[in-house]
Amino acid sequence: MTDATLRDVARASGCSVATVSRVLAGTRPVGAETAERVRAAAEQLDYRPNHAARALRSRATGTVGLVLPQITNPFYPTLVRELTRALHADGRAVLLADCDDDPAAEAEHIADLLARRVDALLVIPAHERRSREAVAAAAARVPLVLMDRGCGPGVADSVAVDNATGMDLVLDHLAATGRRRVCFLGAAGTASAAAERRLAYESGAGALDPDAPGRVFLGDFSVEWGRAAVDEAWHERPDALVCANDLIAVGALQRLQQRGADVPGQVAVTGFDDIPMAALSAPGITTVRQPVAELAAEAARLLRRPPEHGSRPHRTIRLAPDLVVRDSSAPQQQSGHGTSEVSEVAEVTEVGEVSEVGAVKDMTARPEEAQ
Amino acid sequence: MTDATLRDVARASGCSVATVSRVLAGTRPVGAETAERVRAAAEQLDYRPNHAARALRSRATGTVGLVLPQITNPFYPTLVRELTRALHADGRAVLLADCDDDPAAEAEHIADLLARRVDALLVIPAHERRSREAVAAAAARVPLVLMDRGCGPGVADSVAVDNATGMDLVLDHLAATGRRRVCFLGAAGTASAAAERRLAYESGAGALDPDAPGRVFLGDFSVEWGRAAVDEAWHERPDALVCANDLIAVGALQRLQQRGADVPGQVAVTGFDDIPMAALSAPGITTVRQPVAELAAEAARLLRRPPEHGSRPHRTIRLAPDLVVRDSSAPQQQSGHGTSEVSEVAEVTEVGEVSEVGAVKDMTARPEEAQ
DNA sequence: AAAGTTTCGGAAAACGTTATCAGCACCTGA
DNA sequence: TCAGGTGCTGATAACGTTTTCCGAAACTTT
Secondary structure, three states: OOOOOHHHHHHHHOOOHHHHHHHHHOOOOOOHHHHHHHHHHHHHHOOOOOHHHHHHHHOOOOEEEEEEOOOOOOOHHHHHHHHHHHHHHOOOEEEEEEOOOOHHHHHHHHHHHHHOOOOEEEEOOOOOOOOHHHHHHHHOOOOEEEEOOOOOOOOOEEEEEOHHHHHHHHHHHHHHOOOOOEEEEEEOOOOHHHHHHHHHHHHHHHHOOOOHHHOEEEEOOOHHHHHHHHHHHHHHOOOEEEEOOHHHHHHHHHHHHHOOOOOOOOOEEEOOEOOHHHHHOOOOOEEEEOOHHHHHHHHHHHHHOOOOOOOOOOOEEEEOOEEEOOHHHOOOOOOOOOOOHHHHHHHHHHHHHHHHHOOEEEOOOOHHHOO | OOOOOHHHHHHHHOOOHHHHHHHHHOOOOOOHHHHHHHHHHHHHHOOOOOHHHHHHHHOOOOEEEEEEOOOOOOOHHHHHHHHHHHHHHOOOEEEEEEOOOOHHHHHHHHHHHHHOOOOEEEEOOOOOOOOHHHHHHHHOOOOEEEEOOOOOOOOOEEEEEOHHHHHHHHHHHHHHOOOOOEEEEEEOOOOHHHHHHHHHHHHHHHHOOOOHHHOEEEEOOOHHHHHHHHHHHHHHOOOEEEEOOHHHHHHHHHHHHHOOOOOOOOOEEEOOEOOHHHHHOOOOOEEEEOOHHHHHHHHHHHHHOOOOOOOOOOOEEEEOOEEEOOHHHOOOOOOOOOOOHHHHHHHHHHHHHHHHHOOEEEOOOOHHHOO
């Protein structure tokens, strides 16, 4: 019992394959009565179009490749969920490739996806420098959007969170709640998240204390570094630790608790990204929530654009994040342990106005893009 | 500059398309000299086979659909990584669909993947009962393997961890380290993980204490329940909390620490699954590690099987897990805080012999399957 | 040397769509 | 009445492979 084809539907409805195709694809008007007959026959035969044949003929597979460095990075699962949701809403399927942080594997996966004739690619580059070549080559063949990280200037369209705004939100919040001696626990390197967050801290922290921009400790984006960094930063007697991502914050929080420090009474801890673990820590970690659904929607929108010929300027879209205030940065007066929901809800309103400010910043700012 | 096709390669190498196809696909022997010419031309033209055309002609897309309930469930990212790795090794690409715990969305995704002519499906059912229909229908059309969870008997092949063995490992470890008053913090319901782990606890805990099998507290698989469950279980004055998964264990650990209880000095905590958070907690949580890579390999192997005609008995494969001992269950004598690596390594050897016992249990136990 | 057997290569028919082209009927306005 | 639309529909040619069928050599075997 093999599947029904257009031929079968045509035979059953007494018209030609061309007509059936037109009815089902809606590409050209067809007589109302005929159309009804065709639809009935298709329904009755349980006709399902063959995507392979369609792809061959129309040169479009309805498929997007998603290439990421490590699905186990705790920030990516939500991003993947939102991306697949946004793309499915456009009727596109998602081919997933995890390249295990290896640029060579990444290049292979990209080549394989291109051979599979994906309509477009979504890439979170594994490496700032070493991903560049493969990404650029792919971008020359299909629409390609970089997400979350960059890989050099002028390679392709890109969508990411506005790290500077996020860091400002954190520093404003800490200032407003009376913290003065802050330290930054960050990541070394030139990758966008590491560098942008570091620079934003350095340029923004001066408002709290002229010396604050100098109190920077750099490692990598890991819990282990968060733990170790506390031992280094402790000599500065900080009353707040601003961490460049949530993993660092989790590690810092653990080490502080091991040392018997009171969080947030003695020292506040903040993260970045709002991975699930940030909410599940005790106390919950105040952090910057990336607007994941919106990032995904922007990426999907860029991929929907018709493939213009000739080189057009690449678009860099930055979306402003929200601050999620949890207990790890509660004001010192009341050492507010316990359920975090109250303070979180209270701050969410304050957050609303901020997120409104920076809805979408399209750096190329073409007029026709504004809706 | 469009892609090179077989025609182009044929023209360039002075032979027919058929010959080129044979050389490149290796389906039939071809003269050495001709083959060399073809390969050179293909290389020179940077020929890439068109998967759409190939799929149309050979009725195989080289694509597998992966349907899961929630990519944000912290156990799934590693599983997804290992599955994609195993499938890519077979030259198959992975179409990902996240159905957000909604059986209706799951059914839609399955239908879409079938329309896209996936060669096979890998499904982690969203619901024990409500996923059954769509899964059964799909299994009738393509090879289908259920993972992690079941959805009723006799629906399809399935691969999962051996929950009973895992629970035994935990109970043996607790007994060996002197724990006697254990409680079980589990999940209600009939889903396989919830039920099997609960039953295994009830049948195994008697060895520690005749009353232990009765000390069972049921909620769901969440951190919140773990926190709440501690308050219920605390009246039993336990010296060990056996949790049905790592999220519950994380919550339990947090609540215990909030109450000022000493973990592991006063009470041990164990989890199940070995999600990343278990290792990153402080103290690290002793847990049962699912053999994720092996589960993925088994699933891939089942999908590789040629599609036998007629109904064959479904295979249920259970793989034995390992115990990962971390500080949350360190012996009470030495209240061993600090680095967990030492005790973990020490136990790993003990674990080795256990994992050897239950390498692969193929419940259908066909002789030709044993290698 | 004739008859089989193997080996290699080409022509051409699928696979199930979509797109192009042309035909047919029917109108509309001179 | 006829030229020129304006729907609607059907044949048919792609799309780029794989695969079947055949023929032509080149070897074996008798």
